[in-house]
């Protein structure tokens with residue numbers, strides 16, 4: 001679908017064939033990003049990976065990210081942090097549900113994934129010790145995510161941009177949130193500079209890594225403070241509510257499908273027996289868990305329109321001429337539910353992935369929750385690692401019930417609009433601890 005929103009030409013792609021043309025055949029022509037005041041502000045003038053225009057800066061940052069931040073070695077190095085946060089989550093659910101009250105899983109997943117991200121980035125958590133609760137830092141990050149996903153009128157009327165953003169109050173919010181994040185980054189950078197350690201036993205966080213690279217004379221380019229802050233911002237924006245949202249939708253679907261819930265619980269409890277907790281080394285044995293995460297991502301593509309691209313040159317797609325500087329949204333949500341591609345697409349059926357070659361690694365255009373091509377999400381492993389360990393522990397430690405007055409089928413599945421797809425109403429469930437501890 002080709003539209004003009006304000007003065008900006010926009011292409012919305014809802015078929016897997018055209019998505020493949022955009023993200024594979026013509027990947028280079030479509031691998032830039034549109035700019036807007038919000039994106040420019042939060043990417044430190046395009047110094048980051050996610051929102052910088054295609055060019056030398058993006059190539060350098062992306063290469064550095066792939067080698068130093070998103071590598072499998074680095075993902076594994078954060079294993080302990082993820083396991084500890086999941087343990088705290090489990091303990092908190094156990095404590096809060098001891099009175100038989102429902103727990104707000106949406107909120108707790110968000111706090112847990114925020115704490116995981118914060119440990120990866122700064123080597124510490126946001127919540128109070130032993131708690132899985134909100135802090136002012138959580139609120140700040142979540143407000144920024146909301147702003148980024150929001151529809152700023154000014155983006156589509158560049159000539160009226162300043163005026164519109166002032167009238168709608170957008171500018172004030174933008175400045176306040178940016179200042180909050182920037183102050184947080186500055187404080188942490190100063191703190192890390194004072195305590196940079198060469199001790200081999202020291203667990204490096206992302207900020208340690210970036211500050212070391214800044215001093216590396218073999219890097220081949222100069223890594224400035226804005227580059228570092230831009231990358232930190234990407235990790236907070238990319239890493240926080242994406243994993244939480246997958247967990248929220250997965251648990252909601254499991255509640256609506258008791259047979260799937262039982263099969264998943266039987267698997268994890270059968271494999272782990274009375275071990276007492278699920279660790280990351282156990283995950284490779286949990287094949288059904290992986291199928292149900294795939295199915296959750298298909299039915300609830302959590303970045304529904306992916307991240308907008310911008311064409312760098314005029315290009316012919318599916319027989320149509322797409323002008324230079326067209327903004328492109330790929331509707332991966334619609335593709336995941338396309339009846340031409342999926343049998344009974346509205347049905348939650350993890351078994352459809354059993355024995356199937358289709359995966360989310362960007363080669364199968366009927367299933368592209370992480371996109372594809374040069375700008376495909378580099379954080380897949382980090383995100384999925386957090387989802388798998390948290391979900392496996394939820395299935396292992398608890399039986400789940402809907403609060404009184406709600407039947408399982410009655411779980412509200414209404415979605416909210418934004419960069420990341422959340423449930424409109426929080427997921428409240430009653431947790432019944434199981435006797436899996438030794």
Ligand code: HEM
Nearest residue numbers: 049050234238239242303306307370371375376377379383
């Ligand atoms: C777990 C769920 C996640 C999903 C579903 C997801 C999805 C996406 C999508 C759809 C894009 C747009 C790609 C494109 O434009 O073609 C993207 C980009 C990106 N994601 Fe993720 N993401 C997730 C987790 C993460 C995590 C945990 C991080 C970092 C810690 C991260 C960092 C990034 C970055 C830096 C980009 C920009 C890549 C570029 O422009 O070159 N993501 N992600």
